[in-house]
Amino acid sequence: MKPFVITIDGPSGAGKGSLALRVAKALGFHILDSGAIYRLAALKALKSGADLQDEQGVLDAIRDLDIRFERGDELTIPYLDGVDVSNDIRSEQTASAASIIAAYPLVRERLLQLQRDFFQPPGLVADGRDMGTTVFPDAKIKIFLHASAEERAKRRYKQLKSMGIEANMADLLREIEERDERDRNRAVSPLVPASDAIIVDSSMMDLDQVFDLVMQHIEDVNAGRAPVID
Numbered sequence: 001m002k003p004f005v006i007t008i009d010g011p012s013g014a015g016k017g018s019l020a021l022r023v024a025k026a027l028g029f030h031i032l033d034s035g036a037i038y039r040l041a042a043l044k045a046l047k048s049g050a051d052l053q054d055e056q057g058v059l060d061a062i063r064d065l066d067i068r069f070e071r072g073d074e075l076t077i078p079y080l081d082g083v084d085v086s087n088d089i090r091s092e093q094t095a096s097a098a099s100i101i102a103a104y105p106l107v108r109e110r111l112l113q114l115q116r117d118f119f120q121p122p123g124l125v126a127d128g129r130d131m132g133t134t135v136f137p138d139a140k141i142k143i144f145l146h147a148s149a150e151e152r153a154k155r156r157y158k159q160l161k162s163m164g165i166e167a168n169m170a171d172l173l174r175e176i177e178e179r180d181e182r183d184r185n186r187a188v189s190p191l192v193p194a195s196d197a198i199i200v201d202s203s204m205m206d207l208d209q210v211f212d213l214v215m216q217h218i219e220d221v222n223a224g225r226a227p228v229i230d
């Protein structure tokens with residue numbers, strides 16, 4: 001079969017990352033965690049002391065962005081300038097910074113080709129906000145995964161705790177709502193489902209259920225049973 005792209009877009013904490021890893025593993029596909037790319041760029045900007053409110057300053061800071069990912073069995077390890085920054089990029093400070101710099105058109109443009117280069121045979125599972133709308137508009141399969149803000153705050157809380165990072169539920173909920181607001185309302189590549197995406201609400205579903213539903217959809221599309229929506 002010709003290599004193809006599966007995009008999984010949605011707000012933070014909807015379960016895109018876990019779903020993407022599982023689908024990629026099941027199909028033997030490559031994986032692109034585009035949020036991690038924005039987080040790495042944000043971390044680079046923070047480390048170089050750039051003023052996050054200054055688009056040109058941020059752009060200068062990420063001009064020579066040295067990033068790579070090492071794929072483990074269960075998780076992907078991100079490196080910035082040769083250093084494992086798994087914990088740093090998951091902090092709320094980096095998440096907020098990522099959301100700020102992600103609103104800059106020139107930053108998005110700078111990171112576009114870098115993301116497209118992840119599409120290699122036998123295929124790619126790409127997760128983010130604009131995978132189906134901007135980065136891979138011709139993707140064969142597009143999923144838009146969402147869940148209520150409360151449910152997502154709960155999941156993030158558990159995830160941070162398990163990584164040994166202190167967290168507060170009320171703060172997390174507020175930060176998630178602020179980030180949603182910024183991601184949805186920015187002028188460039190806002191968080192909206194592609195017109196040809198299937199929309200999945202994971203609020204009341206666990207990962208197994210979402211995974212089964214998505215794998216069934218992929219099978220149906222590949223077998224010509226489900227229409228590719230135009």
Ligand code: DC
Nearest residue numbers: 012034035038098099102128129130
């Ligand atoms: O998915 P995440 O929480 O790791 O993403 C971090 C931030 O990066 C998020 O606030 C929005 C931004 N982002 C984006 O604008 N476009 C993407 N494709 C992925 C992430």
